[in-house]
Amino acid sequence: MHRNAAKSVRPPAMRQVERRALGVDEAKRLLDVLRGHGLEALCVCALAVGLRRGELLGLAWTGCGCMTCGTFLLVSGASPRTVMKVLGHSQIGLTMNTYVHILPEIERAAVDEAAKRLFG
Incomplete structure (x- = not known):
């Protein structure tokens, strides 16, 4: 192979998606609703530490x-x-x-x- 075929491929454009963060009152309400639910610990980690979805799912529990x-x-x-x-x-x-x-x-x-x- 004489050339790198990957150099001729254009990567897809990254779309910037504006996301809205939860306010403090919304976060408290979410935790109240999830109290005792199996997802409570996951949401606490997300809110308190700022972990993203992939990081949360990669945690060893x-x-x-x-x-x-x-x-x-x-x-x-x-x-x-x-x-x-x-x-x-x-x-x-x-x-x-x-x-x-x-x-x-x-x-x-x-x-x-x-x-x-x-x-x-």
Whole structure:
């Protein structure tokens, strides 16, 4: 082959499509409607992080679920027993062994809070 055939082809013109972004009130309404729906997490990611359709669909959701929920609950101040019940664990040991990686963060926050109350 003596020539590059691709050089003789013209790419299609890119059409500029003006899109309207949701306003804050519209976004809140959308999240209210989707609360508890299977697409809620997808829409939260789209709105909060600005991910596009292809990026959202390419996400690996394996890290989202009980692990993420339990971590958020503990970091938010829920007791390990409450987290155990919410996640449906039968033993507190399972909950504590699963989330031991975040305990230093929680312990540090507790010490900081105690120091703030004690020393102002």
